[in-house]
Amino acid sequence: MAKEKKLVEAITSMDVDFAQWYTDIVKKAELMDYSSIRGCMIFKPAGYALWENIRNELDRRFKETGVENVYMPMFIPESLLEVEKDHVEGFAPEVAWVTHGGMNELQERICVRPTSETLFCDFYKNDIHSYRDLPKLYNQWCSVVRWEKETRPFLRSREFLWQEGHTAHATAEEAEERTIQMLNLYADFVEDFLAIPVIRGQKTEKEKFAGAEATYTIEALMHDGKALQSGTSHNFGDGFAKAFGIQYTDKDNKLQYVHQTSWGMTTRLIGALIMVHGDNSGLVLPPAVAPTQVVIIPIQQRKEGVLEKAENVRDRLKNVCRVKLDDSDKSPGWKFSEQEMRGFPLRIELGPRDIENNQCVVVRRDTSEKMTLSLDELDEKIPKLLEQIQKDMYARAKIHLNTHIHDAHNFEEFCNVLETQTGFIRGMWCGDQACEDKIKEETSATSRCMPFNDQEQISDVCVCCGKPAKKLVYWGRAY
């Protein structure tokens, strides 16, 4: 009873307090719970099932491009972390250090991986000999640890789940091609599967990954107008290869350094799902990623024949979607609220009168639209409805994105837009980090990316300093 009550309590309206609305949803949709380690979270079944679906689909797409899965140890010796200078500077301040194994102090302290470039390099150094061993297209699914001070469920936690791809190539061109290929794979995945439109682009020098030559990113826009970096792909050139000594013999029997990439996506995608699609009744899940796509809720389920018919409908629908029958002894009203809170894309209401008329009521979670369908046509109509919902959710998110991109031509306009609007600001940039720093300091907006597909010059001077500028940048406040 206590559990039912919690679910239908009103959650904070997102217009009143977006942060509290978010926290309410992660708790009340039972996605996560807090643990006894500050900053580490517990993935409850509903949250982990989302990650499983994300993982399975991404993994399938990776493998189609020739990627193989491996597993590296979770520990990195301090001396190994220190081999590449930029990398250690970027990560050492936020790692967890193991100093004792059992009863003994370790001779060298080891950290829990914050990311595994150094481990892959150490491995590739011994495993790559000839051009025949290239490319190496490895990925691993694991958790990593970064000792952050401020944490938020799914968006930033001290331990999070992710995948990290690490590839090694014979040439710089091949490495760049793979970096872009994976970024596009990420973008397509997020758009198709999570129904979230993204901006694809390159990070500035200031915002790129510690040790990378170039970092590419996909940036999504949350309902509150803040950006969320949703996946990144890095080209390392031969920097790590030189630091670690990863060489191969080419066809002319000459020693060459490999060129490397890495790319990752994390459980913060679940945060994106909530903040792009959620509403004031709870989670709204795109059908492709929803662990339960359809829930059948019997009405007057104790009346003869109702449960039997509901089971019959479930068994038929099992072949065409992920369906669940809620035959618990809660009232239909509770069950409706629960479906809304948990974001199941469709619910089917089925009572004695419906059965008499060989029909049922189907309700869309995303639009609240109700329709009456013949039981005979369900097998055909439900999959079509799910497809339609997926498309509509993407279209709505795309409109939200498009209507939240504003142009600014000078610093005053920039500040004005930030005060009066939410969303991305497009503004030209001279390329000087001082301007990026100033914008961040004075407005808390950061450069999100220099977009791939939007190279129009909205002005020819820097939005900050007014000097000549050729690069278009998407700026914004971000998670």
Added chain:
Amino acid sequence: MAKEKKLVEAITSMDVDFAQWYTDIVKKAELMDYSSIRGCMIFKPAGYALWENIRNELDRRFKETGVENVYMPMFIPESLLEVEKDHVEGFAPEVAWVTHGGMNELQERICVRPTSETLFCDFYKNDIHSYRDLPKLYNQWCSVVRWEKETRPFLRSREFLWQEGHTAHATAEEAEERTIQMLNLYADFVEDFLAIPVIRGQKTEKEKFAGAEATYTIEALMHDGKALQSGTSHNFGDGFAKAFGIQYTDKDNKLQYVHQTSWGMTTRLIGALIMVHGDNSGLVLPPAVAPTQVVIIPIQQRKEGVLEKAENVRDRLKNVCRVKLDDSDKSPGWKFSEQEMRGFPLRIELGPRDIENNQCVVVRRDTSEKMTLSLDELDEKIPKLLEQIQKDMYARAKIHLNTHIHDAHNFEEFCNVLETQTGFIRGMWCGDQACEDKIKEETSATSRCMPFNDQEQISDVCVCCGKPAKKLVYWGRAY
């Protein structure tokens, strides 16, 4: 070229040096590599793919019984590990301790999970309120750390991959039922999927899990006659519930303690696959778990039409099995050795003359049997052959097990069997731990289990002390 050469070098014969044979296989079949952290290993693609198949099949079977996946943090505060007395005594000596986060010393040191009973208990304490919240049937896939001194690839390493199920129930009976259900699920999985017969039984008090009331186990027999504990299932009764205060309100509104279980399987199953099925040419994989079930090796592949036909056969077979075409520029001889080393269940040899006759040569990895099959019947015959291989591999392993179980009626016989034979020894036991201790000290054999299905009394006195005994025990040297 270097890589090819390694593969066909003779591996140490298992009859000469079983341990070296094992190490040769894990390296040369490219299942794993050593890492720069002593005792931690790297899962290479061929090794990780085995784990993926094991995981996917086990996960499917878990979910059929109502189990849901979750993910708990990898860290346990020292104070939490200490709540249950037996448990902390069992694990504290072999955990890795984190003492620093970033630049700061932690107020309380935390360990990397060696197992997660304490975390699940801490969670259940807050998450379980009423009988309506029960049972909880949770599982997680993760890695755990135990700071072992002696390690061996897959069998014992400082970090290993596993699943750990943790359930909470209203009654003692339900908990016991789930404990046995999961042990049987494990046994069926290992027998059906890995083609490894096992002995199912209960551990003695001395050998049970730290904090459990009862531990059940499946024990497999390796080719060298040593036992391998391959999966365990524990009934905790209400011990942890009392230590952690996990209570629920029953239907009469009374507070009751929950009853809990846990059960786990690890990557050591890969070690079992090697040591039960492997031979002096390398790995031999049962088709059900093999990432590649069939490899097509073209002969004279540069001749017109050969590769084309091979691709055609692959594309057809893709629908009925996991098939790969090896069209690399290595010689067919190298490819045959590689197929043998990596343990792919079937290879198809296809050359110009075969194509002329609309046939191919099919070779079984497990028996080396060669047969000529019409290309037209492949789609039908290959799946049947794979099924047959799975059955035959199980049958051979079962004969090996049955012929390596010896009875001993007194201590002299016991020692004599150990000296002259390998395998399990069945001997009666009085129930006194002193006898277990003596046997272990003097012979290095340990009690593996008290079997479920083999209750015949082979004698009425203890094999060690000669006092009255009612319990039959399987004894053996073990990994």
